[in-house]
Amino acid sequence: MFKKKVTFKILLLLIASDILETAVHFFFKKSVLAQVNLSVFDLASAGFFLKAVFVSPFLWMGLFTVVVIFIIWSTVLTKIDLSVAVPIASFSYILVPMVSIIFLHEQIRALRWLGTLFILAGVIFVSLSSKERIIQAK
Amino acid sequence: MKEKLFIILSLIALTSFCDTVSQLFLKSTIDSLNFTPAFNVVKIFKFIFRLIITPRLWLGLIFSVISLCIWLVVLSKADLNFAFSADSMHYIFIALASWLILKERFTPLRWLGTGLIVTGIVLVSLN
Numbered sequence: 001m002f003k004k005k006v007t008f009k010i011l012l013l014l015i016a017s018d019i020l021e022t023a024v025h026f027f028f029k030k031s032v033l034a035q036v037n038l039s040v041f042d043l044a045s046a047g048f049f050l051k052a053v054f055v056s057p058f059l060w061m062g063l064f065t066v067v068v069i070f071i072i073w074s075t076v077l078t079k080i081d082l083s084v085a086v087p088i089a090s091f092s093y094i095l096v097p098m099v100s101i102i103f104l105h106e107q108i109r110a111l112r113w114l115g116t117l118f119i120l121a122g123v124i125f126v127s128l129s130s131k132e133r134i135i136q137a138k
Numbered sequence: 139m140k141e142k143l144f145i146i147l148s149l150i151a152l153t154s155f156c157d158t159v160s161q162l163f164l165k166s167t168i169d170s171l172n173f174t175p176a177f178n179v180v181k182i183f184k185f186i187f188r189l190i191i192t193p194r195l196w197l198g199l200i201f202s203v204i205s206l207c208i209w210l211v212v213l214s215k216a217d218l219n220f221a222f223s224a225d226s227m228h229y230i231f232i233a234l235a236s237w238l239i240l241k242e243r244f245t246p247l248r249w250l251g252t253g254l255i256v257t258g259i260v261l262v263s264l265n
Binding site: 025026029031032035040049050053059092096097101108115117118120121123124125126128 | 207209210211213214215217218219220222223226229233244245247248250251252253254255256257258259260261262263264
């Protein structure tokens with residue numbers, strides 16, 4: 001039995017998870033950027049670096065957001081199939097580069113955008129294939 | 139520059155690998171409990187109790203934490219947009235694990251999708 005009907009409420013939840021997923025990675029990157037003076041080259045320096053990062057409020061905001069996303073997904077997946085939910089939720093692959101340009105001032109060349117589109121298409125195909133397999137098994 | 143890219147990609151592979159191991163432990167934890175969704179407070183608490191006394195859950199969580207730590211090190215060395223795209227490598231590890239360990243059968247669509255992800259990661263890394 002397929003749960004395919006994307007209601008407005010589910011769509012909103014999935015868009016929220018896209019945005020929150022992007023926020024998680026932005027928060028994590030922010031927590032690390034505050035420690036530019038600590039570079040990691042061996043296990044001891046990694047220890048110092050992680051100690052500093054784990055007291056950053058940004059890191060904990062990121063982890064809190066992870067929990068919120070987990071709750072959203074637990075709700076969404078009781079109402080709709082994974083093969084339908086994942087493609088809608090994959091737009092963080094576009095949102096993360098956009099946030100990187102706007103808020104982190106990173107530069108992205110055309111080739112990297114092309115690569116990102118390949119990955120996005122790949123993720124959508126992989127998630128659609130889970131539905132295909134269920135149909136074949138019937 | 140080439141050497142730095144190699145180190146970053148290796149670290150991303152390592153964090154993706156730990157993430158995959160964590161997912162496998164969590165999947166096997168849930169499967170072993172035969173969970174059926176029920177909105178009954180007593181049942182939910184019983185389920186949570188059985189969950190937290192399952193060692194595999196904790197193994198899964200330990201690998202999640204290791205994966206997070208390596209990920210933070212990656213972010214300190216690479217641009218977010220690159221690291222995030224390259225992290226889709228975990229799709230490849232999960233594909234390999236489900237194929238080799240869980241013996242799942244792959245449809246052509248799934249091979250195509252996994253191939254596109256590999257191509258995408260190569261393109262993203264070329265810059």
